[in-house]
Amino acid sequence: GESVGLHLPTLSVQEGDNSIINCAYSNSASDYFIWYKQESGKGPQFIIDIRSNMDKRQGQRVTVLLNKTVKHLSLQIAATQPGDSAVYFCAEKRANNAGNMLTFGGGTRLMVKP
Amino acid sequence: KAGVTQTPRYLIKTRGQQVTLSCSPISGHRSVSWYQQTPGQGLQFLFEYFSETQRNKGNFPGRFSGRQFSNSRSEMNVSTLELGDSALYLCASSPRTGAGEQYFGPGTRLTVT
Numbered sequence: 455g456e457s458v459g460l461h462l463p464t465l466s467v468q469e470g471d472n473s474i475i476n477c478a479y480s481n482s483a484s485d486y487f488i489w490y491k492q493e494s495g496k497g498p499q500f501i502i503d504i505r506s507n508m509d510k511r512q513g514q515r516v517t518v519l520l521n522k523t524v525k526h527l528s529l530q531i532a533a534t535q536p537g538d539s540a541v542y543f544c545a546e547k548r549a550n551n552a553g554n555m556l557t558f559g560g561g562t563r564l565m566v567k568p
Numbered sequence: 569k570a571g572v573t574q575t576p577r578y579l580i581k582t583r584g585q586q587v588t589l590s591c592s593p594i595s596g597h598r599s600v601s602w603y604q605q606t607p608g609q610g611l612q613f614l615f616e617y618f619s620e621t622q623r624n625k626g627n628f629p630g631r632f633s634g635r636q637f638s639n640s641r642s643e644m645n646v647s648t649l650e651l652g653d654s655a656l657y658l659c660a661s662s663p664r665t666g667a668g669e670q671y672f673g674p675g676t677r678l679t680v681t
Contacts, residue, residue: 486668497572497658497672498611543611547668554599554662554670555624558611 466565473531475562477544480525485549488556489518489529493540501529501542506549531564539566569594572673574659580679586647589676593640593661599623600642601670602634605656614657617642618665646678654680 467473479487485506490498504511504518504527511518517530527544541563545556573592581587593600601624602614613626617636634644640661646653656677660670 488668490672495674497660497674500669500671503667503669545611545668547666551624552666553616553618553623554601554660554665554668555613555616555626556601556668556670557613558603560610 463560464563464565466567467534468567469534469536471534473529473534473538473564473566475529475531475542475544475564477527477529477559478525479527479544479546479559481546481548481557482522482525483549484546486547487518487520487527488545488547489516490543490545490558491538491540492543492561498543534564534566536566536568539564569596572659572661572671574657574673574676576676577674578677578679580681581649582681583649583651585649586645587649587678588643588645589657589659589678591642591644591659591661591673593642593659594663594671597661597663597671598640599662599665599670600636600640601660601662602642602644603658603660603672604628605658605675606654611658614644649680651680654678 488503489501492498502513515532541561544559599618601616616624636642656675658675660672662670
């Protein structure tokens with residue numbers, strides 16, 4: 455069935471470098487794409503979202519890019535810090551859903567080396 | 569504001585028993601969603617409540633049910649527990665509808681033996 459998936463299960467980066475976490479989606483009928491961060495023992499934490507009519511959105515040290523042509527979503531983290539080590543999930547909200555039901559991808563573990 | 573709170577944090581039950589989990593959303597949030605997280609299936613949507621009405625339901629058997637109270641607090645119930653129900657159950661609340669921005673609690677870790 456249609457799903458939101460991730461390219462890499464684990465990403466290891468050096469502290470201070472930029473990180474790029476990728477996500478592929480197959481459903482064109484989604485109006486929001488969202489990134490969450492989950493640290494060990496905690497619930498997912500909202501990072502940033504992007505509407506389907508946008509290509510790019512920036513937050514504090516994070517940028518989300520949306521390429522609808524190839525159905526690809528990415529999260530860029532600038533100057534990665536040890537506190538960024540976590541599992542990152544992309545999620546989508548279908549446009550035909552008036553509520554807040556989300557479909558999550560499998561997650562990518564980001565490991566930051568000091 | 570206080571975050572989403574969930575009780576209990578940890579629970580051990582036996583097959584065949586039932587369990588009730590509780591969630592208190594962030595003050596002012598009227599939408600409450602529940603998710604099940606397992607290593608094998610990842611994060612899966614269970615259901616969403618808004619103003620005491622179930623607005624969405626995921627693909628789970630009828631043993632999983634929930635409700636929301638007038639103060640937006642929510643409970644979920646799992647009857648006739650199975651070993652496969654062992655998971656982290658996450659509650660999330662949202663300040664608005666139709667956008668996907670949700671705030672998660674720490675979860676309830678349910679172990680079924």
